[in-house]
Amino acid sequence: MDKEYLINQKPARALLVFAFPMIIGNLFQQFYTMADSVVVGQFVGENALAAVGASYSLTNVFISIAIGGGIGASVVTSRTFGSRDYDAMKRSVYTALISFLILSVLLGAFGLWKGSEIMQLLNTPANVLGQATKYLDIYFIGLPFLFMYNVLSAMFNALGKSRIPLYLLIFSSIFNIVLDVYMVYSLGLGVAGVAWATLIAQGISAIASFILFLKELSSYPVEHTALFDTKELKVMTKIALPSILQQSTVSIGMMLVQSVVNSFGSEMLAGFSAAMRVESLCIVPMAAMGNAISPYTAQNIGAKQFERVQKGYHAAYKIVAAFAVLICLSLELFYRPIVMMFLGSEGSQLAINTGISYLRFMGWFFGLIGLKMITDGVLRGAGDMKMFTVANLVNLGLRVCIAVTMAPRFGIAMVWYAVPMGWAANYVISYLQYRTGKWKHISAEHAAS
Numbered sequence: 001m002d003k004e005y006l007i008n009q010k011p012a013r014a015l016l017v018f019a020f021p022m023i024i025g026n027l028f029q030q031f032y033t034m035a036d037s038v039v040v041g042q043f044v045g046e047n048a049l050a051a052v053g054a055s056y057s058l059t060n061v062f063i064s065i066a067i068g069g070g071i072g073a074s075v076v077t078s079r080t081f082g083s084r085d086y087d088a089m090k091r092s093v094y095t096a097l098i099s100f101l102i103l104s105v106l107l108g109a110f111g112l113w114k115g116s117e118i119m120q121l122l123n124t125p126a127n128v129l130g131q132a133t134k135y136l137d138i139y140f141i142g143l144p145f146l147f148m149y150n151v152l153s154a155m156f157n158a159l160g161k162s163r164i165p166l167y168l169l170i171f172s173s174i175f176n177i178v179l180d181v182y183m184v185y186s187l188g189l190g191v192a193g194v195a196w197a198t199l200i201a202q203g204i205s206a207i208a209s210f211i212l213f214l215k216e217l218s219s220y221p222v223e224h225t226a227l228f229d230t231k232e233l234k235v236m237t238k239i240a241l242p243s244i245l246q247q248s249t250v251s252i253g254m255m256l257v258q259s260v261v262n263s264f265g266s267e268m269l270a271g272f273s274a275a276m277r278v279e280s281l282c283i284v285p286m287a288a289m290g291n292a293i294s295p296y297t298a299q300n301i302g303a304k305q306f307e308r309v310q311k312g313y314h315a316a317y318k319i320v321a322a323f324a325v326l327i328c329l330s331l332e333l334f335y336r337p338i339v340m341m342f343l344g345s346e347g348s349q350l351a352i353n354t355g356i357s358y359l360r361f362m363g364w365f366f367g368l369i370g371l372k373m374i375t376d377g378v379l380r381g382a383g384d385m386k387m388f389t390v391a392n393l394v395n396l397g398l399r400v401c402i403a404v405t406m407a408p409r410f411g412i413a414m415v416w417y418a419v420p421m422g423w424a425a426n427y428v429i430s431y432l433q434y435r436t437g438k439w440k441h442i443s444a445e446h447a448a449s
Helices: 013-041 046-082 086-121 125-139 143-158 163-186 191-217 230-262 264-304 306-343 347-360 365-382 386-408 415-436 437-449
Strands: none
Touching: 013 046, 013 143, 013 163, 013 191, 013 306, 046 086, 046 125, 046 143, 046 191, 046 230, 046 264, 046 365, 046 437, 086 125, 086 143, 086 230, 086 365, 125 143, 125 191, 125 264, 143 163, 143 191, 143 264, 163 191, 230 264, 230 386, 230 415, 264 306, 264 347, 264 365, 306 347, 306 365, 347 415, 365 386, 365 415, 386 415, 415 437
8 A cells, every 4th residue: 555645545545544453453452451351350250350450540541651652752753754754754763762661661660669559549449459469560560561562553653554563463462362361270370360461462562563663664764863862852742741641531530530439349349340441442443543643634734735634534523423333332232241251150240230330321422532532633643732631631630520529429320420521521622622723823833843
């Protein structure tokens, strides 16, 4: 396929061709954590599932930093690729890889140092705290692999090569599932087994990604390119920090809300954890479209094709609407077997009812997050980060305030009632900013600089 298809092909077709491998790839990426939950829920027990679930809100923050940072950095790479400035493109890539490697080591060290204390602050039930801490310790050891893989995937996507991360994810996800079963069922390592399986699978993926990406870069010949450029880092940081915030909004919100859920006990925590795993899958196509439209926007800005950005945005509306209908129907028809897949036949009725209640309510609102993410994606791709940041902070603040103040009085259901309220507020703010057209002027300034 034409390397510049994002700026040459019809917008709807270009976005679907670009996003589809990302959707499949992100689904397989979710299989990492889903496999952990299914295996420990089936072979170890409800407390082990609750322990992995209690860890999920914290680990997802670090995943979001890696994904958000990679997407933010890839905007610069997409723009230079669209303008065919391959020297600047390579400088931005090398600068991003070095910066995020250093950041991942620092965050991993911090996690090992303070992870247990954070879990206690989140009111993790005492009967699952030890297992949750053990899972986290192993997770933080492998954090550099997680960061490198996600940043490299974003860079592949910036160059329109979204199939390469897909193939690596398919391999590593299958390998991870095999290792999960072997280490938990055959070796009896419990929660630690699924953590080691994830680390090994991600490590292999990260190394393979690095080798393949170096090969891809060699097809863009440049005489001499600096390995690190502080100017590129500054430009990347301006886009990456709000992008990290956007990607982390759900994760940070859930981590803060986790203490509320934990206060209801390990049974409700297990049901909520199962439902959250399913939600993470449902969000995948929405997030993929939002992430896809950022490089699409950036490349077309680099090529001075602003009208194509608007056409792509309108096409993305129709795509996320189709996904939203499919997700809603699936959850309404199959909510019970989906929840039972995690909890098994020995799951308590309270845990099962909690998971079902969450899924049946949320099934009607995934279209909202799709609209939010594609609108945020256009603003991010254009470098219009001010209202983008405000919208995501409002989303986070609204969700946390409602859950923290209302759930203790009216029950755990207030935790999930707050979710679509936050998504709706985020979308309205971002959409109003898009309608002003200011992003065109901001993008033109970025392109000129």
